[in-house]
Amino acid sequence: MALFTLGLNYETAPISVREKLAFAQHELGTAVAELVTIHGIGEAAIVSTCNRTELYATVKDETSLLSWLAKSRQLQPEEITPYLYRLPDRDAARHVFRVAAGLDSMVLGETQILGQLKDAVREAQDAGGLGPSLNGLFQKAFSVAKEVRSQTAIGANSVSLAAAAVKLAERLFPDIADLNVLFIGAGEMIELCATHFAGRKPRRMTVANRTLERGQALAAQIGGDTFALSELPNRLAQYDIVVTSTASQLPIIGLGAVERAIKARKHRPIFMVDLAVPRDVEPEVGALPDVYLYTVDDLAEVVRQGRAERQQAVEEADAIIERCTDEFMQWLGNRALVPTIRALKDQAERLRRHELERANKLLAKGEDPAAVLESLSLSLSNKLLHAPLAALNQANSGHHANLIDTVRHLYHLHDEE
Known part of the structure; x- marks a missing residue:
């Protein structure tokens, strides 16, 4: 599932639209609990303030979020679509980091939004909406906000x-x-x-x-x-x-x-x-x-008075956010690799144990240890190489070159070899 944000704020929608999509505090937990029961939605959280309503989720298809949001507010999707922004993956992460740091607020650098964001996360957690991805996202957002406020003058001279x-x-x-x-x-x-x-x-x-x-x-x-x-x-x-x-x-x-x-x-x-x-x-x-x-x-x-004077602080904050977004996306990508790495290790362990058991049986029968070790190493290497060799032999012409490059990269093969 992919990280996704669907929302609107004071820049994309007037108050007459925002108030139709607003969630009261007491509605958030129930709404999140309902969201995560929908097929194609894994994790979910809702942020709703006077200036924004945003859905953060892991999804297979973003249309499920739009349909739910419109239905929950008794509206048709086409009524709200012109006012919404849709932010996938990296854009979603960067956006919530800007929100937490006060860079996406009407009052540049204001701190109230951070408290509101933390309240929304608590509601989502209590409702069972947070998993590893969103929990990691929001914890990183709180860390980013702290770094931005401690290392820049983003909150200086703001007019609340x-x-x-x-x-x-x-x-x-x-x-x-x-x-x-x-x-x-x-x-x-x-x-x-x-x-x-x-x-x-x-x-x-x-x-x-x-x-x-x-x-x-x-x-x-x-x-x-x-x-x-x-x-x-x-x-x-x-x-x-x-x-x-x-x-x-x-x-x-x-x-x-x-x-x-x-x-x-x-x-x-x-x-x-x-x-x-x-x-x-x-x-x-x-x-x-x-x-x-x-x-x-x-x-x-x-x-908005004072924004021009703080432009340098905005640029410094954005630089921090870009770096932190890279860090989070790398963490998220590494998390996505975990199931594959675990499966690969499990398969290798099964092959190792099978060959070891076979070798021990041969040794128990009095077979020559040198011959048993030779047979063990040959059989194990053949089984480990079977999958990549079969993939190379069976690949069609359109994928052959890419597969060759991948195998060479994985096994550190060079032309002279």
Whole structure:
């Protein structure tokens, strides 16, 4: 089976497509377990974040991956095919190394993707999706990421999504210190955003979350208050800035709720940042005249600042990745040889034991030891040479030259011999 990656990311597909193919965290284990039951798929893992959905697998035929992905998301293959990349063997390995090192991220050099990749690997491992090939691939990817970050400046001066949200807010409002900020969710992304906004000392910061205890824990870190997500429609009008990132599969902020909030605010603007995939805010909200709605794709230009300054680091990182890709492919190729090497050794051992048993019987009968040894060596050499000689004699003209070269190479034969 061959290594293969099928996926899409923020560069190949808009958020409207990515959210259709996204997997929630709780879906990953079941999805991987289902994948590896499909004929022609050996090992499998799924990486799904706001910026990408990727299937890593060992396969006989890549079409099985495409068919499964489309079916699992209740789509037709032709609906998603234009947005997908297909990466076999070396390209697949190189890609995951770039992902782990932060070179394939919207935020160049960001570290969050490495944690997400490790989470995906744990889910795949628990679901029985990892075997020697994918486990070796991901362990090498983690090693590559560490080497890139320790030997290059790839993460220097990067602008994170959280920092970009603050920058955009400062373009809209004269002073964030005069504003009320609402964070919806309590995951890692919201925690990062809350930390960045807290540095600007807003007048009020609030965390809304389904689990009140988790929301209270984050609110305590930033010096804010909290309320249950169920109260959101009645509380939305109190906030000038809303940052949301939940794992909900459906929007939690609808057009009607925002229209009522704007009316209650007497049309004072609301700045909204939706970092969730699938989106937390209905897209129609962005058309309201007093709402400034940004998604992860809208933040792309801001977070790409500083890429030019880090071009040298990118080149250095790519050089490390190319070398490590060569190393991994050599390891993978050596693994593929193991069954053949083992079978060859087993066959030679069987021949050796058979001839040794025959020789011992002859010696037990009183045969001349010299004659027995001569017979042993002659018989053993004949049996060992039988297969290559038969192959040479039976080869057709089209393969004869290649087979001759192969035999000469294997047995170190030279013209003078």
